[in-house]
Amino acid sequence: MHLLLLTTLSMNQILLLGAGLSSTSLIRYLLDNSDKYDWLISVGDIDLKTAKRKVNGHSRAKSFHFDVDNQNQLEEEVKKADVVISMLPARMHPLVAHMCLENSKHMITASYISDEIRNLASEVRKKNILFLNEIGVDPGIDHMSAMKVIHRIKEEGGKILSFKSSTGGLIAPEYDNNPWNYKFTWNPRNVVLAGNGVSRYRKHGRYKYIPYHKLFTRLETISILDYGEFEVYPNRDSLSYMETYDLQDIPTMFRGTMRRPGYGKAWSVFVELGLTNSDFKVDNSEAISYREFVNMFLAYDPVKPVEQKVCEYTGITMDSPEMEKLNYLGIFSDELIGLKDVTPAQILQHRLEQKWGLDPDDKDMIVMQHQFEYEIDGLRKKIISSLVVIGKNTEDTAMSITVGTPVAIATKLLLTGVIKKTGVIAPVEPDVYTPVLEELEEYGIKFIEETFDLD
Numbered sequence: 425m426h427l428l429l430l431t432t433l434s435m436n437q438i439l440l441l442g443a444g445l446s447s448t449s450l451i452r453y454l455l456d457n458s459d460k461y462d463w464l465i466s467v468g469d470i471d472l473k474t475a476k477r478k479v480n481g482h483s484r485a486k487s488f489h490f491d492v493d494n495q496n497q498l499e500e501e502v503k504k505a506d507v508v509i510s511m512l513p514a515r516m517h518p519l520v521a522h523m524c525l526e527n528s529k530h531m532i533t534a535s536y537i538s539d540e541i542r543n544l545a546s547e548v549r550k551k552n553i554l555f556l557n558e559i560g561v562d563p564g565i566d567h568m569s570a571m572k573v574i575h576r577i578k579e580e581g582g583k584i585l586s587f588k589s590s591t592g593g594l595i596a597p598e599y600d601n602n603p604w605n606y607k608f609t610w611n612p613r614n615v616v617l618a619g620n621g622v623s624r625y626r627k628h629g630r631y632k633y634i635p636y637h638k639l640f641t642r643l644e645t646i647s648i649l650d651y652g653e654f655e656v657y658p659n660r661d662s663l664s665y666m667e668t669y670d671l672q673d674i675p676t677m678f679r680g681t682m683r684r685p686g687y688g689k690a691w692s693v694f695v696e697l698g699l700t701n702s703d704f705k706v707d708n709s710e711a712i713s714y715r716e717f718v719n720m721f722l723a724y725d726p727v728k729p730v731e732q733k734v735c736e737y738t739g740i741t742m743d744s745p746e747m748e749k750l751n752y753l754g755i756f757s758d759e760l761i762g763l764k765d766v767t768p769a770q771i772l773q774h775r776l777e778q779k780w781g782l783d784p785d786d787k788d789m790i791v792m793q794h795q796f797e798y799e800i801d802g803l804r805k806k807i808i809s810s811l812v813v814i815g816k817n818t819e820d821t822a823m824s825i826t827v828g829t830p831v832a833i834a835t836k837l838l839l840t841g842v843i844k845k846t847g848v849i850a851p852v853e854p855d856v857y858t859p860v861l862e863e864l865e866e867y868g869i870k871f872i873e874e875t876f877d878l879d
Contacts, residue, residue: 436462438835439501441490441520442511443469443478446534446560448819450511450828451478457836458484468501492516495523502527507835509533511828517541521555528553532835534560534827537850545848554843558850559834561790561826562591565811565864567668567850568830568857569871570794573809574669575854582800585675587665589794590646590656592682593823595782596789596814597651603749605684607780609788609815609823616700616773618681625662629675634658640692645685648791648810649872655688656680668852682791690749693738694772697721702769709771710764714755717771731756753779788815790822794871797878804878809871826869833863 438454440447447467454465465482468490469475475487492498492512502508502523507530510520514535521541524531528551537557548555558564566589577584593609594600608615623634634642643655662679666672683691694700698721706717715730722733731742740746750756753775761771782788792811797804815822834851837843837859844855851857864870 436464436839437505438463438465438507438509438839439505440465440467440509440511441469441492441501442513443467443471443475443487444511445819445821446824446827447511448478448821448824448828450509450824450832453829453832454835455479455482455485458482461836461839463839466501466505492519498523499527502529505529507532507838509831509835510535511831514538524553524555525551530838531555532559532831532838533557534564534831536563537848542848549847552846554838554846555848556834556838556843556845556851556856557848559830559860560828561823561830562792563850564830565826565869566591566792566794567852568861569792569809569811570669571852571854571857572861573794573796573807573873574671577796577798577800577807580800582798582805584671584796584798585804586797587669587671587674587676587794588678588680589792590654590680590682591790591792592654594682594684594789594791596787596822599783599786600684602779603745603752604687604690604780606687607782607786607788608777609782609821612773612777612780613769616769616776617702619657619660619695620700620702621660623658623660623662625658625678626666626674627676627678631663637695640688640695643688644680646682646793646795648793649812651789651791651812653685654682654791655685656682657688668850676797682793686745686749689740690746693734693740693746693750696738697734699768699772702767705765705767706771709761709766711760713758713760714771714775715758717761717768718755721768782818784818786818788821788823789813790826792871806876806878808874808876810874811869811871813869825867829867829869830860830864833860 458465465485467475467479467487470491472489479485479487508524510517510533517533517535518540521531525544525547530553558567570589595607619639620636623639625632640657643657645653645655647653657680659679659681662677665679666674666677719730722737735742763774790813794809796807813822813826842859
């Protein structure tokens with residue numbers, strides 16, 4: 425009796441590491457449900473002020489300064505918890521994972537399963553615990569919503585011939601007031617470095633590879649409900665999803681990132697010039713202007729202005745939409761960069777953060793679309809499944825809502841025994857994704873399906 429009571433009480437301890445932007449909705453959900461489920465929540469962050477503000481003096485929560493490199497502190501906090509939610513940067517998850525494994529604690533993250541965490545799978549299963557990953561928006565909601573349709577088509581006897589999926593974190597239309605039609609709603613560094621490497625996908629049975637310097641010129645255009653057109657550039661790796669989604673023989677598999685039309689061609693200018701490079705540091709960067717910075721990547725000419733050289737090098741014109749976008753950013757200005765020992769990518773990021781930040785009244789937007797083509801009873805059909813989520817303000821963003829809410833729901837389902845799985849998993853099975861998707865609809869996160877006959 426006493427042992428059972430202690431076990432029940434211990435199941436109420438939730439440790440959340442990382443109280444940044446994507447944790448806002450997650451923390452609110454946990455606090456709002458803490459009385460009903462008898463939860464005690466500990467929120468740790470390197471910035472104690474942020475953790476305190478998010479907890480807001482709630483009687484069932486505490487905030488504390490947390491440093492993931494402090495192994496003693498990490499161990500002490502993990503030991504007290506029954507489930508650990510890591511919203512830290514992805515590179516820090518393995519440190520938390522090893523500590524959770526050592527102390528037999530469940531762990532939930534919104535990040536991709538890294539090779540280091542994947543290699544712990546057998547040990548995690550032996551300890552009868554769960555490491556649930558990829559339960560945010562992308563990855564997360566994309567997996568769950570796609571698998572729901574994939575499983576339904578297969579159960580009806582259909583054969584899937586093509587799967588395309590794209591997601592974008594953008595500014596809501598009524599707050600879209602710059603020529604790029606884009607503002608930062610996520611980690612700026614990830615935006616600047618997006619696509620580095622070779623992108624891989626499959627189309628009509630053929631493998632396709634796009635090198636980085638051509639990535640933003642190979643675009644597809646799609647429409648989403650009544651929100652207009654978007655352009656899509658390929659993600660770095662679409663091929664691994666053939667196994668993730670059990671579609672090993674599918675002729676077409678493509679995953680991409682959405683932007684508004686015109687973004688890709690203008691961004692490609694930065695790629696061609698080398699301004700997204702993070703492999704070296706710019707000499708004397710603190711004392712040069714943005715104009716001098718751009719000129720460093722162009723051939724010497726004592727007469728031609730930088731703008732003309734950029735146009736000649738990249739094939740755009742002085743009166744083009746691309747040049748309008750570049751001018752808006754002020755990259756040809758004589759303003760000093762003022763940053764020391766930084767890479768080209770860091771300089772570009774610094775400039776973009778000054779121009780692409782959210783205004784105080786802005787709202788962001790998450791858009792996601794899956795396109796399925798399949799054959800059933802000798803007929804070809806197509807399903808387009810689309811999601812649009814608009815943020816509430818600059819803190820309760822669409823990004824925070826769609827990343828944090830599924831993490832929170834999964835935590836509840838684990839602690840209440842609805843999710844019973846063990847091991848290292850992503851949410852691609854019905855016993856995980858069905859209850860999560862059902863509750864997400866209560867928060868306005870619901871896909872709209874359109875079905876078409878192709879024959």
